[in-house]
Amino acid sequence: MTGSREALPDVDGSGLTLGDRAAIALTEYRAGNRQALGDLVREATPLLWHTVRAQGVDRDAADDVVQSTWVALVRHAETIAEPKAVLKWLLVTAKRAAWEAVRKHRDDEKRRTELPDDSPEHPMALPANDPPPDAEVLRDERDRILWTSLQKLPGRCQELLRLVSLADRPDYRYISAAIGMPMGSIGSTRGRCLAKLRTILDEQGDFSWT
Amino acid sequence: MDLTPEPNQDDEAVGRLSFDPKGVLDAEDGAVLTRLARTVGAVDPVPEGLVERSLFAMTLAGLEAELMEAVYLDAPLAGVRGAAQAARADDAAPAEAKTITFTHDSLTVMITLSPSAGGRVRIDGWAAPAAGLDVELHRPGVDVVSTESDEDGRFSFDAVERGRASLVVRRTDGGGGAVSTPIIEL
Numbered sequence: 001m002t003g004s005r006e007a008l009p010d011v012d013g014s015g016l017t018l019g020d021r022a023a024i025a026l027t028e029y030r031a032g033n034r035q036a037l038g039d040l041v042r043e044a045t046p047l048l049w050h051t052v053r054a055q056g057v058d059r060d061a062a063d064d065v066v067q068s069t070w071v072a073l074v075r076h077a078e079t080i081a082e083p084k085a086v087l088k089w090l091l092v093t094a095k096r097a098a099w100e101a102v103r104k105h106r107d108d109e110k111r112r113t114e115l116p117d118d119s120p121e122h123p124m125a126l127p128a129n130d131p132p133p134d135a136e137v138l139r140d141e142r143d144r145i146l147w148t149s150l151q152k153l154p155g156r157c158q159e160l161l162r163l164v165s166l167a168d169r170p171d172y173r174y175i176s177a178a179i180g181m182p183m184g185s186i187g188s189t190r191g192r193c194l195a196k197l198r199t200i201l202d203e204q205g206d207f208s209w210t
Numbered sequence: 211m212d213l214t215p216e217p218n219q220d221d222e223a224v225g226r227l228s229f230d231p232k233g234v235l236d237a238e239d240g241a242v243l244t245r246l247a248r249t250v251g252a253v254d255p256v257p258e259g260l261v262e263r264s265l266f267a268m269t270l271a272g273l274e275a276e277l278m279e280a281v282y283l284d285a286p287l288a289g290v291r292g293a294a295q296a297a298r299a300d301d302a303a304p305a306e307a308k309t310i311t312f313t314h315d316s317l318t319v320m321i322t323l324s325p326s327a328g329g330r331v332r333i334d335g336w337a338a339p340a341a342g343l344d345v346e347l348h349r350p351g352v353d354v355v356s357t358e359s360d361e362d363g364r365f366s367f368d369a370v371e372r373g374r375a376s377l378v379v380r381r382t383d384g385g386g387g388a389v390s391t392p393i394i395e396l
Contacts, residue, residue, distance in 0.1 A: 034272060041268070042261050049256045063257050070264040074271040143249045150246065165247035188231070194239055195229035201242070202228060209241040 018043065019173050022087040029077055041070055044087065047166050048094045051178050054159055055098035058105070065101055069094040088177035095178065142207055149200040156181065157193035164190055259350070266350035266374065267393075275378050275388035278312035278319065312377075314389045319379060323396060330369040331396040335377070337363040342382035348390075349375045358382060372396050 016024075021040065028036035048069055052062045072093055073086075080089055138144045150158055159179050176183040201207065311320045319337045326332040337343050340363030346356040347367050359365040378390045 034269075037268065038265060041264050045261050045264060046251065046256050049260065050250060050254065053254055059257065063260060063263075066260060067264045067267050071267050071271045074268045137252055138249060143245065143252070146242065146245055147249050147253060150249075161243070161246060162250050165243040165250065191231040192227070194235075194242070195227045195231040197242065198229045198239070199227050209238050209245060 018047075019084070019087040022090070023083045023085075026073075026077065026080065026083045026086045030083075037070075037073070044090065045070075047163065047178075048090060050162055050166060051091055052094050052098040054162075055095060055102060057098045057101045061101045061105065062098070065094060065097045069097060085173070087174040091174050091178040142209070145201065145204050145207070149197060149204065152200055153193060153196055157189070157196065160186070160190055161193050161197065262350040263374070266348065266376075270348060270376055270378075270390060270393075273378060273388055273390065275390035276314055278314040278317075278379075278389050278391050280392055281311040281313055310391075310394065312391045317379070317389065319377070319391070321377070326369045328369065329372065331372055333367040333370060333396075335359075335365045337365070337379065339363070341385075344380045344382055346378040346380075347375060348378060349373060370396060 022044065025036045025040040045066060048066045049062060052065045053059075057065060069090060073080075073090060076089075080086055082089075138147055150161065153161070156179060160175065160181070163175050163178055172183050172186045175181070175186055181189065201209070309320060309322045311318060313319075316339065317337065319335060321333055321335040324332050324334070333347070335345065337345075337359055340359070340361060342361075343359040343363070343365070344356060345359060345365050346354050347370065348354055349371070350373065352371070355367060355370075357365050357367065373396060374393050375396050376390050376393050378388055380386075380388045
Protein backbone atom coordinates (compact mmCIF):
# COMPACT_ATOMS: atom_id res chain seq x y z
CA MET A 1 0.00 0.00 0.00
CA THR A 2 1.24 3.43 -0.75
CA GLY A 3 0.81 6.47 1.39
CA SER A 4 2.45 9.74 2.06
CA ARG A 5 6.07 9.07 2.93
CA GLU A 6 6.10 12.26 4.91
CA ALA A 7 3.61 10.82 7.33
CA LEU A 8 5.98 7.99 8.19
CA PRO A 9 8.27 8.77 11.12
CA ASP A 10 11.66 7.24 10.57
CA VAL A 11 11.53 4.89 13.54
CA ASP A 12 14.06 2.39 12.34
CA GLY A 13 16.05 4.73 10.15
CA SER A 14 19.78 4.50 9.94
CA GLY A 15 20.38 8.25 10.27
CA LEU A 16 21.15 10.14 13.44
CA THR A 17 18.78 9.37 16.27
CA LEU A 18 17.69 11.90 18.84
CA GLY A 19 20.12 10.20 21.21
CA ASP A 20 22.97 10.75 18.74
CA ARG A 21 22.05 14.38 18.26
CA ALA A 22 21.92 14.84 22.04
CA ALA A 23 25.40 13.35 22.36
CA ILE A 24 26.78 15.68 19.68
CA ALA A 25 25.16 18.69 21.34
CA LEU A 26 26.72 17.88 24.71
CA THR A 27 30.13 17.31 23.17
CA GLU A 28 29.96 20.68 21.41
CA TYR A 29 28.78 22.37 24.59
CA ARG A 30 31.75 20.93 26.47
CA ALA A 31 34.03 22.21 23.74
CA GLY A 32 32.84 25.72 24.53
CA ASN A 33 29.89 26.27 22.23
CA ARG A 34 27.35 27.65 24.71
CA GLN A 35 24.59 27.67 22.09
CA ALA A 36 24.96 23.98 21.29
CA LEU A 37 22.18 22.80 23.56
CA GLY A 38 19.45 25.05 22.13
CA ASP A 39 18.19 22.69 19.44
CA LEU A 40 18.29 19.77 21.83
CA VAL A 41 16.19 21.68 24.37
CA ARG A 42 13.67 22.50 21.63
CA GLU A 43 13.53 18.95 20.38
CA ALA A 44 13.61 16.97 23.62
CA THR A 45 11.45 19.17 25.87
CA PRO A 46 8.18 17.54 24.66
CA LEU A 47 9.69 14.14 25.41
CA LEU A 48 10.70 15.21 28.92
CA TRP A 49 7.35 16.90 29.45
CA HIS A 50 5.29 13.84 28.58
CA THR A 51 7.62 11.53 30.50
CA VAL A 52 7.24 13.68 33.63
CA ARG A 53 3.47 14.00 33.18
CA ALA A 54 3.20 10.22 32.80
CA GLN A 55 4.46 9.90 36.40
CA GLY A 56 1.36 11.72 37.65
CA VAL A 57 2.90 15.17 38.15
CA ASP A 58 0.56 18.14 37.75
CA ARG A 59 1.26 20.71 35.04
CA ASP A 60 2.81 23.39 37.27
CA ALA A 61 5.15 20.97 39.00
CA ALA A 62 6.01 19.34 35.66
CA ASP A 63 7.01 22.75 34.31
CA ASP A 64 9.49 23.12 37.19
CA VAL A 65 10.75 19.55 36.83
CA VAL A 66 11.50 20.00 33.14
CA GLN A 67 13.31 23.30 33.73
CA SER A 68 15.38 21.94 36.57
CA THR A 69 16.28 18.88 34.51
CA TRP A 70 17.79 21.15 31.86
CA VAL A 71 19.57 23.20 34.53
CA ALA A 72 20.96 19.96 35.97
CA LEU A 73 22.35 19.12 32.53
CA VAL A 74 24.30 22.40 32.49
CA ARG A 75 25.57 21.84 36.01
CA HIS A 76 26.67 18.28 35.24
CA ALA A 77 27.77 18.89 31.66
CA GLU A 78 31.41 18.23 32.48
CA THR A 79 30.84 15.19 34.63
CA ILE A 80 28.37 13.10 32.63
CA ALA A 81 30.54 10.07 32.01
CA GLU A 82 28.97 8.98 28.72
CA PRO A 83 27.95 11.78 26.38
CA LYS A 84 26.37 9.04 24.27
CA ALA A 85 23.93 8.30 27.05
CA VAL A 86 22.99 11.91 27.72
CA LEU A 87 19.40 11.53 26.52
CA LYS A 88 18.98 8.57 28.84
CA TRP A 89 20.58 10.66 31.61
CA LEU A 90 18.04 13.43 30.98
CA LEU A 91 15.09 11.06 31.09
CA VAL A 92 16.30 9.31 34.23
CA THR A 93 16.95 12.68 35.91
CA ALA A 94 13.51 13.97 34.91
CA LYS A 95 11.81 10.79 36.05
CA ARG A 96 13.56 10.83 39.39
CA ALA A 97 12.62 14.49 39.93
CA ALA A 98 9.05 13.65 38.91
CA TRP A 99 8.84 10.91 41.53
CA GLU A 100 10.24 13.34 44.08
CA ALA A 101 7.57 15.88 43.11
CA VAL A 102 4.84 13.27 43.45
CA ARG A 103 6.17 12.19 46.85
CA LYS A 104 6.34 15.79 48.03
CA HIS A 105 2.82 16.45 46.80
CA ARG A 106 1.57 13.43 48.76
CA ASP A 107 3.42 14.53 51.90
CA ASP A 108 1.89 17.98 51.61
CA GLU A 109 -1.56 16.46 51.18
CA LYS A 110 -0.98 14.28 54.22
CA ARG A 111 0.19 17.20 56.33
CA ARG A 112 -2.84 19.20 55.25
CA THR A 113 -5.11 16.31 56.22
CA GLU A 114 -3.66 16.38 59.73
CA LEU A 115 -4.48 20.01 60.31
CA PRO A 116 -6.83 20.40 63.31
CA ASP A 117 -9.29 22.61 61.45
CA ASP A 118 -10.00 19.82 59.03
CA SER A 119 -13.39 19.20 60.58
CA PRO A 120 -16.79 18.52 59.08
CA GLU A 121 -17.54 22.24 59.44
CA HIS A 122 -14.42 23.06 57.44
CA PRO A 123 -14.17 20.25 54.97
CA MET A 124 -10.86 19.89 53.29
CA ALA A 125 -10.74 20.29 49.57
CA LEU A 126 -10.30 17.06 47.72
CA PRO A 127 -6.74 16.35 46.58
CA ALA A 128 -6.03 18.73 43.75
CA ASN A 129 -4.90 16.13 41.27
CA ASP A 130 -5.25 17.24 37.70
CA PRO A 131 -8.20 15.61 36.05
CA PRO A 132 -6.92 13.04 33.59
CA PRO A 133 -6.33 14.61 30.20
CA ASP A 134 -9.36 13.93 28.10
CA ALA A 135 -10.35 13.97 24.52
CA GLU A 136 -12.64 16.99 24.68
CA VAL A 137 -10.06 19.30 23.18
CA LEU A 138 -9.86 17.06 20.14
CA ARG A 139 -12.02 18.45 17.36
CA ASP A 140 -11.21 15.88 14.73
CA GLU A 141 -13.21 12.68 14.96
CA ARG A 142 -10.27 10.50 14.00
CA ASP A 143 -8.14 12.14 16.70
CA ARG A 144 -10.80 11.32 19.28
CA ILE A 145 -11.09 7.73 18.10
CA LEU A 146 -7.32 7.36 18.20
CA TRP A 147 -7.10 8.83 21.69
CA THR A 148 -9.87 6.68 23.16
CA SER A 149 -8.45 3.61 21.43
CA LEU A 150 -5.05 4.32 22.95
CA GLN A 151 -6.63 4.32 26.43
CA LYS A 152 -7.76 0.72 25.84
CA LEU A 153 -4.17 -0.50 25.59
CA PRO A 154 -2.16 -1.72 28.60
CA GLY A 155 -0.43 1.18 30.38
CA ARG A 156 3.06 0.30 29.21
CA CYS A 157 1.87 0.05 25.63
CA GLN A 158 0.41 3.53 25.89
CA GLU A 159 3.61 4.95 27.31
CA LEU A 160 5.77 3.22 24.72
CA LEU A 161 3.68 4.35 21.76
CA ARG A 162 3.55 7.93 23.01
CA LEU A 163 7.32 8.03 23.37
CA VAL A 164 7.89 6.40 19.99
CA SER A 165 5.52 8.85 18.32
CA LEU A 166 7.06 11.93 19.92
CA ALA A 167 10.51 11.89 18.43
CA ASP A 168 11.68 11.80 14.90
CA ARG A 169 14.08 8.84 14.80
CA PRO A 170 13.66 7.89 18.46
CA ASP A 171 16.05 5.30 19.66
CA TYR A 172 15.47 2.38 21.91
CA ARG A 173 18.21 3.27 24.37
CA TYR A 174 16.34 6.17 25.88
CA ILE A 175 12.93 4.57 25.56
CA SER A 176 14.35 1.72 27.56
CA ALA A 177 15.53 4.18 30.23
CA ALA A 178 12.28 6.10 30.25
CA ILE A 179 9.92 3.20 30.73
CA GLY A 180 12.19 0.63 32.34
CA MET A 181 11.75 -1.92 29.58
CA PRO A 182 14.70 -4.01 28.43
CA MET A 183 16.05 -2.61 25.21
CA GLY A 184 15.87 -5.97 23.49
CA SER A 185 12.14 -6.23 23.91
CA ILE A 186 11.19 -2.73 22.83
CA GLY A 187 11.10 -3.48 19.13
CA SER A 188 8.81 -6.48 19.51
CA THR A 189 6.68 -4.75 22.16
CA ARG A 190 6.25 -1.76 19.91
CA GLY A 191 5.17 -4.10 17.13
CA ARG A 192 2.60 -5.77 19.37
CA CYS A 193 1.32 -2.50 20.84
CA LEU A 194 0.97 -0.88 17.46
CA ALA A 195 -0.70 -3.97 16.01
CA LYS A 196 -3.13 -3.97 18.92
CA LEU A 197 -3.87 -0.29 18.45
CA ARG A 198 -4.49 -0.87 14.75
CA THR A 199 -6.79 -3.78 15.63
CA ILE A 200 -8.85 -1.59 17.98
CA LEU A 201 -8.95 1.21 15.42
CA ASP A 202 -10.07 -1.23 12.76
CA GLU A 203 -13.00 -2.28 14.90
CA GLN A 204 -14.23 1.29 15.08
CA GLY A 205 -14.83 1.67 11.41
CA ASP A 206 -13.21 2.02 8.09
CA PHE A 207 -10.93 5.01 8.43
CA SER A 208 -7.89 5.83 6.44
CA TRP A 209 -5.07 7.02 8.66
CA THR A 210 -2.73 8.18 5.97
CA MET B 211 17.08 4.55 41.17
CA ASP B 212 16.03 1.03 40.37
CA LEU B 213 16.39 0.48 36.69
CA THR B 214 15.85 -3.25 36.84
CA PRO B 215 13.52 -4.06 34.01
CA GLU B 216 10.17 -5.43 35.01
CA PRO B 217 9.17 -8.76 33.56
CA ASN B 218 7.46 -8.32 30.26
CA GLN B 219 3.76 -8.89 30.81
CA ASP B 220 2.63 -7.22 27.65
CA ASP B 221 2.29 -10.44 25.71
CA GLU B 222 -0.83 -11.57 27.54
CA ALA B 223 -2.04 -8.04 28.16
CA VAL B 224 -2.24 -7.21 24.49
CA GLY B 225 -4.54 -10.05 23.50
CA ARG B 226 -6.05 -10.69 20.09
CA LEU B 227 -4.43 -9.08 17.06
CA SER B 228 -5.55 -8.73 13.51
CA PHE B 229 -2.31 -7.10 12.40
CA ASP B 230 1.11 -8.64 12.23
CA PRO B 231 3.09 -7.49 15.27
CA LYS B 232 6.37 -8.49 13.61
CA GLY B 233 5.68 -6.66 10.39
CA VAL B 234 7.73 -3.74 9.18
CA LEU B 235 6.18 -0.33 9.86
CA ASP B 236 4.02 0.57 6.92
CA ALA B 237 2.69 3.96 5.89
CA GLU B 238 -0.52 3.37 7.81
CA ASP B 239 1.48 2.68 11.02
CA GLY B 240 3.46 5.82 10.36
CA ALA B 241 0.30 7.86 9.89
CA VAL B 242 -1.16 6.49 13.12
CA LEU B 243 2.03 7.39 15.02
CA THR B 244 2.16 10.86 13.48
CA ARG B 245 -1.46 11.48 14.39
CA LEU B 246 -0.82 10.07 17.85
CA ALA B 247 2.00 12.56 18.44
CA ARG B 248 -0.31 15.38 17.43
CA THR B 249 -3.09 14.08 19.66
CA VAL B 250 -0.79 13.71 22.67
CA GLY B 251 0.38 17.27 22.05
CA ALA B 252 -3.19 18.58 21.83
CA VAL B 253 -4.54 16.78 24.88
CA ASP B 254 -1.63 17.68 27.16
CA PRO B 255 0.30 20.45 25.41
CA VAL B 256 3.78 21.43 26.46
CA PRO B 257 3.30 24.79 28.25
CA GLU B 258 3.89 27.80 26.12
CA GLY B 259 7.34 29.25 26.70
CA LEU B 260 8.69 26.22 28.56
CA VAL B 261 11.53 25.90 26.06
CA GLU B 262 12.47 29.60 26.43
CA ARG B 263 12.22 29.42 30.22
CA SER B 264 14.43 26.33 30.23
CA LEU B 265 17.01 27.98 27.98
CA PHE B 266 16.98 31.08 30.18
CA ALA B 267 17.50 29.05 33.34
CA MET B 268 20.29 27.10 31.60
CA THR B 269 22.08 30.26 30.51
CA LEU B 270 22.00 31.61 34.05
CA ALA B 271 23.20 28.29 35.43
CA GLY B 272 25.99 28.20 32.83
CA LEU B 273 27.36 31.55 34.01
CA GLU B 274 28.26 29.95 37.31
CA ALA B 275 27.49 33.25 38.93
CA GLU B 276 26.84 33.18 42.64
CA LEU B 277 23.26 33.90 43.46
CA MET B 278 22.52 37.11 45.30
CA GLU B 279 19.92 37.15 47.99
CA ALA B 280 16.85 39.34 47.75
CA VAL B 281 16.35 41.42 50.88
CA TYR B 282 12.81 41.93 51.98
CA LEU B 283 12.46 45.34 53.57
CA ASP B 284 8.77 45.14 54.22
CA ALA B 285 6.47 42.51 52.84
CA PRO B 286 7.94 39.79 50.64
CA LEU B 287 7.94 40.92 47.06
CA ALA B 288 5.70 38.94 44.82
CA GLY B 289 8.03 39.61 41.92
CA VAL B 290 11.00 37.68 43.29
CA ARG B 291 11.20 33.98 42.65
CA GLY B 292 13.51 31.27 43.79
CA ALA B 293 15.52 30.04 40.86
CA ALA B 294 14.12 26.54 41.38
CA GLN B 295 10.53 27.58 40.96
CA ALA B 296 11.19 29.94 38.12
CA ALA B 297 8.13 32.00 37.56
CA ARG B 298 5.30 30.94 35.35
CA ALA B 299 3.97 33.58 33.06
CA ASP B 300 0.43 33.54 34.30
CA ASP B 301 0.69 33.86 38.05
CA ALA B 302 2.35 37.20 38.63
CA ALA B 303 0.46 40.44 38.76
CA PRO B 304 3.08 43.01 37.84
CA ALA B 305 3.43 45.75 40.45
CA GLU B 306 3.62 49.27 39.13
CA ALA B 307 6.75 50.57 40.83
CA LYS B 308 8.91 48.73 43.26
CA THR B 309 12.32 48.62 44.79
CA ILE B 310 14.23 45.42 45.34
CA THR B 311 17.55 45.06 47.14
CA PHE B 312 19.95 42.21 46.53
CA THR B 313 23.05 41.37 48.52
CA HIS B 314 26.01 39.07 48.20
CA ASP B 315 28.96 39.32 50.60
CA SER B 316 29.79 43.03 50.70
CA LEU B 317 28.01 43.93 47.47
CA THR B 318 24.55 45.45 47.59
CA VAL B 319 22.50 46.18 44.49
CA MET B 320 19.26 48.07 44.73
CA ILE B 321 16.95 48.39 41.75
CA THR B 322 13.82 50.42 41.22
CA LEU B 323 11.36 49.36 38.56
CA SER B 324 9.05 51.96 37.10
CA PRO B 325 6.68 52.09 34.13
CA SER B 326 8.15 53.30 30.89
CA ALA B 327 6.71 54.15 27.49
CA GLY B 328 4.76 51.49 25.66
CA GLY B 329 4.05 49.34 28.69
CA ARG B 330 7.73 48.69 29.21
CA VAL B 331 9.75 48.93 32.38
CA ARG B 332 12.61 51.20 33.34
CA ILE B 333 15.24 49.78 35.67
CA ASP B 334 17.29 52.20 37.78
CA GLY B 335 20.00 50.54 39.77
CA TRP B 336 22.53 51.52 42.36
CA ALA B 337 25.38 49.35 43.56
CA ALA B 338 27.52 49.73 46.67
CA PRO B 339 30.43 49.84 47.12
CA ALA B 340 30.63 51.97 43.98
CA ALA B 341 33.33 50.07 42.12
CA GLY B 342 33.09 49.99 38.32
CA LEU B 343 30.60 47.24 37.52
CA ASP B 344 29.48 45.51 34.35
CA VAL B 345 25.77 44.87 34.60
CA GLU B 346 24.10 42.43 32.24
CA LEU B 347 20.37 42.08 31.81
CA HIS B 348 19.35 38.53 30.91
CA ARG B 349 15.88 37.69 29.65
CA PRO B 350 14.39 34.56 28.07
CA GLY B 351 14.55 34.47 24.32
CA VAL B 352 16.36 37.80 23.84
CA ASP B 353 19.97 38.87 23.55
CA VAL B 354 21.78 40.01 26.66
CA VAL B 355 21.96 43.79 27.15
CA SER B 356 24.75 45.22 29.25
CA THR B 357 25.77 48.51 30.75
CA GLU B 358 28.38 49.88 33.16
CA SER B 359 27.80 51.62 36.43
CA ASP B 360 29.01 55.23 36.80
CA GLU B 361 31.40 56.41 39.52
CA ASP B 362 28.54 56.59 42.00
CA GLY B 363 27.55 53.02 41.28
CA ARG B 364 24.45 53.98 39.30
CA PHE B 365 23.21 52.22 36.18
CA SER B 366 19.96 52.00 34.26
CA PHE B 367 18.12 50.20 31.51
CA ASP B 368 15.26 52.12 29.93
CA ALA B 369 12.31 50.59 28.22
CA VAL B 370 12.79 46.90 28.96
CA GLU B 371 10.05 44.52 27.82
CA ARG B 372 8.02 43.11 30.68
CA GLY B 373 8.63 39.53 31.71
CA ARG B 374 11.21 37.54 33.49
CA ALA B 375 14.74 38.83 33.93
CA SER B 376 17.92 38.44 35.92
CA LEU B 377 20.81 40.86 36.40
CA VAL B 378 24.36 39.55 36.35
CA VAL B 379 26.97 41.81 37.91
CA ARG B 380 30.77 41.66 37.53
CA ARG B 381 33.52 44.05 38.59
CA THR B 382 35.04 45.74 35.55
CA ASP B 383 38.54 45.23 36.96
CA GLY B 384 37.89 41.49 36.89
CA GLY B 385 38.16 41.12 40.67
CA GLY B 386 35.78 38.62 42.27
CA GLY B 387 33.39 36.38 40.37
CA ALA B 388 30.07 37.17 38.79
CA VAL B 389 26.96 37.36 40.90
CA SER B 390 23.40 37.17 39.68
CA THR B 391 20.08 38.22 41.11
CA PRO B 392 17.30 35.68 41.46
CA ILE B 393 14.85 35.76 38.57
CA ILE B 394 12.57 38.75 38.88
CA GLU B 395 9.32 39.53 37.14
CA LEU B 396 9.43 42.92 35.48
